[in-house]
Amino acid sequence: LDAVQHAHVRGVIHRDLKPSNILVDPEGRPHVLDFGLAKFVDSTGTSHSITHTNQFLGTLAYAAPEQVRSDPEGADVRSDVYALGLMLHEMLTGRRFIDVDMPITEAIRFVTEVEPPRLRSLGREFDPELSTIVQKAVAKDRTRRYQSIEAFAGDLARYQSGEAILAHPPSTWYQVRKLVERHRFASALGGAAAVLVVGLATTSTVLAIRTERARRDEVAQHEASDALVRKFQDLLSSETYEQFEVRLLDEYRRATDPDVRLDMARQLAGTLGLSGSNVAASVLFNDIRGALLGRHEAPILTQVGDASPDLWRARLNEWIRTGDEDDPSAIDARRNLARHLYRDGQYEEAAREATRVLDLATARYGARSRDVAGIRLLLGDIDLAQRRTADAVTEYRTALSITSELLDPRHLRLIHAGGSLALALALDGRLEDAAQLYERILDMGRERLGESHPTLTTTKSRYAAVLEALDRPDDAARLLEEILATIDTPSAGSESDPPHLALGRTLEHLAIVCHKAGRSDEAIRHGARLVEVRRREGDPVAIADASVLLAAVLIDGSRLPDAALVLREAVKGREDDPIGAFDRLLLAHCEGDDDALALLGDAFAGSSLATGHAEAYALLTGE
Known part of the structure; x- marks a missing residue:
């Protein structure tokens, strides 16, 4: 991923990423090969390539949908994201998405229309977050993919370190809209028929979803979503514009429950744009506007990209209003609200919401559950941000204890929880305890992650600060030199190889601890390298x-x-x-x-x- 991102930063799009173009050397380092089909985009946005335009470019089995359509030059960095996502899918499942013996027309249909199977649909051993990451990377609509290799790699790193990922699975209604869109391209009446189908199915669908959502687990939700999309596909039929509009509005008006009407309006609004029905759209949007004057509707706010605490507060208020505060979705909404408040620096309110969701999660899942451990980690983060270090130690210690009972001793979440506790101990002045814990975390991390993993780099850096405070500068220098060996390449800081984000900080710390250890020549060397890197950064x-x-x-x-x-x-x-x-x-x-x-x-x-x-x-x- 780093190699491809390196190329993208310099305006080079590979366009033919596939397993045979990835070479792994004897030391386990991957190298990207064969840039013969690459496209170069200069600083003005103009693209240049050595291939002819209006021809298919790449290998069909790993080509993104935009590469096999009418404008192959439209391939961009997201096309490389798709290819890498498909390779990750293949590595995890052991199956190729497109069989080499498949007829060319069928292969093209697979590339443009068929979604690779979700990992979770292939077996429960696949973590749902990993499934979501892969699904986002291989989305047919490139606007819904990761918009860069850096974003893709960032979510993978967050998953590996046990942090919350940024990707979210596509909603059922997004899948329905994409289904409608494909039919619209195939037939002039496709959009009209699609909205008719939604109108026919919406009332029963909404009621079913509202009744069952509290007891569905994640796999069941995916299955229900897939079934609904298949139902719409089966119901697609030709009907005149006038007929579909009359039928749609009749179905909508027959719904008497205000909440059902609002849900119908919300769900239909996104699909109406495909049909061009101004009359129906006007009716629905006026109803939505009227309903929103009385209360917020979080799903609508989600559609317009509002990821603020207000979104989660609105969703939470809806659950509270219906008396379902302890519903799993309501607990998730409150936890997300607390997390967003914490990130926005609203620590007191974040603490109140996190404390409340801790009580709810404890009652529903048990005091020693994984959900409770995650909430206690969040409470520890909030305490630490407010310099309540002793309280943070208590929360982190409890979270670590729970996680230790539930997971393998080398699991990433244990390393994450242990690192948080060690940091809190250090900030609370308990340096010896922090040092002992950091040593254990490093032992686990070296075995599980390898020396160059970002989580281990952060852990070593913080441990070095503790060792310096304990007047052990030689030990601190040893750790910092380990970091330097993994992030400071011979050309790091040059125009062709930008410095690692931690390089400057590591060199600065090394210069200081080497000086304290009486190693003057080394301190000068690291200080001079620091100046060189800062000059490159500008x-x-x-x-x-x-x-x-x-x-x-x-x-x-x-x-x-x-x-x-x-x-x-x-x-x-x-x-x-x-x-x-x-x-x-x-x-x-x-x-x-x-x-x-x-x-x-x-x-x-x-x-x-x-x-x-x-x-x-x-x-x-x-x-």
């Missing part, structure tokens, strides 16, 4: 911070001329910045002004400065 403030940190290490090693050279560049780039005054005082010290360091200390006493300056002064004075 942020003047970050460059100056790195420069003063390097200068401080050089000064402490009695290399004043070298320090002065580094500082002159920092001063030159910040002549009009007030913080530049601190740079100039450091430079004056290097150039022989004996009073400069004392003046710098006085200035620091009343200022809040960037990390580089604060660390520089601490290294110079020992304070």
Whole structure:
């Protein structure tokens, strides 16, 4: 994924990703081959390729729908997402989606119309979140796929680390609309017939869904969704525009229950756009507007892309109004509300909602359930954000205890929960306890994830900070050097290979702990590398911070001329910045002004400065 994303950032779309174009070397590293069909998109958005236009490009078994339609040049980064998603589907299931012996016309139909089978439909051993990720990657409609390889890889990383994924399974009504859309393209009356079908089926469907949704598990919901789509497909028939509109409105008007009418309007509104029925649309949207004046309807807000806490609050209020607060869907809505409030920084309200959902989930699922463990992790996050470190320790410890009972000792969720507890222990001042826990987490992580996994990188970085605070700089440096070995390639920071996000932070920390350990030459080397990386990133403030940190290490090693050279560049780039005054005082010290360091200390006493300056002064004075 990283290799393809690397190409995409530079405007190169592969267009022929398939297993035979992925080479794995003896060390287990994959390499992407054969860019012969690649398309290059320049900075103006103009595409260039070495192939002829208006011809099929790629391998049919892994081609995205847009590649086999009339405009193959319309393939973009999402076409590569589709191919990689299909390969992941094949790796997990052991089955090819398109058989090599399939007739070409049937293969094209599979590419353009047939969805790959959901993982969960093939066996309960597939995690529903993983199934959702794969399903999103191979969506026929590219607007519903991951919009970049980075987004695809991000959800896979979140899944591996036990975090909430961003993808959500497509709704039944989205599937119905896509079915209608295919029929519209096949027949001029397809849209009209489709809305008629929805009108005929809606009342019974809505009532059935409202009655049964509280007791359906995830697999049953998928099966019901598939059955509904098949029912609409069976009912599709030709009928005149006037006939379908009359039938539709009659069905709608016969519904007397206000909630059923609102549900019908909500569900039909998305489909009406395919039929062009302005009269029916006007009736339905006026009814929706009137209903919404009295209360919010979360599914409609979802359709317009509103992912704010108001969405989940609206959905939750609907469940509370109907007396179903302990329904699994209501519990999910309240948990999502608490999570969104936490992410928005509304910690007090988030804590109230999370505490309430903890009570509801405990009553429904049991105090030692996986759901309760997840909610306690969220409560710990909220406590930590409010600096209630002791409370966070309690919540995280309970979550870890529950998770340990339910999952394999090496499960990713255990590593995640353990890391959260270790961080809370450290922030609560219990450094020895934190260090012991971090050591256990690293042992699990090395066995389960490998040295280069992002979760392990974060764990090592936090553990190194704890070791530094325990006055164990050599041990801290060892961990940071392990991180550096996995993220600092020979060309990292160059124009052709952007630096890893953690590279600068790791180099900065290494320079500091090596200095504290008396390893001056190593501290200088890491400080110089930090300046080089910051220059590549191009942020003047970050460059100056790195420069003063390097200068401080050089000064402490009695290399004043070298320090002065580094500082002159920092001063030159910040002549009009007030913080530049601190740079100039450091430079004056290097150039022989004996009073400069004392003046710098006085200035620091009343200022809040960037990390580089604060660390520089601490290294110079020992304070």
